[in-house]
Amino acid sequence: MARSVGVDVGGGTTISALVEDGTIIEQSRSETGKNPVEVVDVIVEEVDDVLGKAGIGQKDIEGVGVGVPAFRNPRTGHYRFPNIPSAEDVDLETLTSKKLKAPYVIGNDADYTAYGAVNHLQEFGILKDGIGSESMVELVLVTLGTGIGGGVILKCMGKHMIQSSTGGLTELGHIKVSSEPEYLCGCGAVGCVEATSSCTGIVKKVLRSLDSSPEEVRNAFPRGFTAEDVDRLSGMDNTLAEQVMESAGRHLGLASANIINTYNPSVLAYTGGGASSSPDSIFFTNILSTLEANTLPEAWEAVKVVKNPDAKRYGVLGAAEAALKPF
Ligand SMILES: [Zn+2]
Incomplete structure (x- = not known):
């Protein structure tokens, strides 16, 4: 069984889902953090929350994918969130690696949306x-x-x-x-x-x-x-x-x-x-x-x-x- 968590960080709401073999098993949502540290705290809380609903922990999943509405600087690898004040130059990788125990990837939210939608076009x-x-x-x-x-x-x-x-x-x-x-x-x-x-x-x-x-x-x-x-x-x-x-x-x-x-x-x-x-x-x-x-x-x-x-x-x-x- 392939089990992972997907997190979508929106301008206002952060949503997470525990996904097993392409099917959403549990979901959770919170208000997106107002600054870089809060954004990451909410991501980690969301992961733990959705896993808690299923009675499992980070060690029981293969990884976490985090989609962010942000631009990645190709030189520094830092992110700029145009819709979150004071999130102009965020070292998201370092902040996340300190708090998330499971392996993770970070990417652009719209890209992840396309990646997910292509398997479900019959729902459109x-x-x-x-x-x-x-x-x-x-x-x-x-x-x-x-x-x-x-x-x-x-x-x-x-x-x-x-x-x-x-x-x-x-x-x-x-x-x-x-x-x-x-x-x-x-x-x-x-x-x-x-x-x-x-x-x-x-x-x-x-x-x-x-x-x-x-x-x-x-x-x-x-x-x-x-x-x-x-x-x-x-x-x-x-x-x-x-x-x-x-x-x-x-x-x-x-x-x-x-x-x-x-x-x-x-x-x-x-x-x-x-x-x-x-x-x-x-x-x-x-x-x-x-x-x-x-x-x-x-x-x-x-x-x-x-x-x-x-x-x-x-x-x-x-x-x-x-x-x-x-x-
Ligand atoms: Zn423009």
């Missing part, structure tokens, strides 16, 4: 069918949440992840889709798809336009509204919500067309909170129409486009699998 809803089952690139997965991330799985030579010199990052969220200065991205550049189409980008675009909108449009937004609210209002004739979701979908469609034209994958998958939008929403209909208009016809015929919002499930499954078979 089909937005557009395709015929390219023999593609060299099996899966490109795009995570739609606070930010936008992604992973690319190659089919050749078994299941392989495309990795970069910075440690497993295919930064799909920073594909440029606009030159408009309003789309300032968290990475410091302008026009990244993360700035136009992530949940954060959607909320920011509404906020920029709210004051100049008619009262009845403005009043429809609840206090502290989220991207999910904007998506919901776009299906209720709210003109501002319609415009923002149309723009977010069109820009994400452009980025996705670039991805398809680059990799010619057999599957393009969307996951994360943004993928909870309905297939006939303004968001997804604009993604698909922009995709079709901008993708090479042969690549478009080949690719299957799917979605499933439950990114955390695939994040922990992929992290647990990476603990057994690091890529």
Whole structure:
């Protein structure tokens, strides 16, 4: 029996799962730590917690995989967490090795999500069918949440992840889709798809336009509204919500067309909170129409486009699998 623990460190929540032969046996969740030491403490507590639920300890598992929303510095091996204050230069390996007794691997959360999702694509809803089952690139997965991330799985030579010199990052969220200065991205550049189409980008675009909108449009937004609210209002004739979701979908469609034209994958998958939008929403209909208009016809015929919002499930499954078979 292959038994390991997968941990997905999110901006707000850290989730862990005990996985046996590819099946989740136990799960646990906590609030992510507010500084580097707390982040690692929560990771270790989560591992012990999920093992405790199963009545076993760290000595009873083959390893732990930890997916983090962070950039790895190729020179120092330290991590930069853009969404956690004071976590600019974290020696995660050293901090973790002092506290975790089981063998472990650390990697990018979106890469682990792609690694986990590729074995469970039958759980994804089909937005557009395709015929390219023999593609060299099996899966490109795009995570739609606070930010936008992604992973690319190659089919050749078994299941392989495309990795970069910075440690497993295919930064799909920073594909440029606009030159408009309003789309300032968290990475410091302008026009990244993360700035136009992530949940954060959607909320920011509404906020920029709210004051100049008619009262009845403005009043429809609840206090502290989220991207999910904007998506919901776009299906209720709210003109501002319609415009923002149309723009977010069109820009994400452009980025996705670039991805398809680059990799010619057999599957393009969307996951994360943004993928909870309905297939006939303004968001997804604009993604698909922009995709079709901008993708090479042969690549478009080949690719299957799917979605499933439950990114955390695939994040922990992929992290647990990476603990057994690091890529
Ligand atoms: Zn960016």
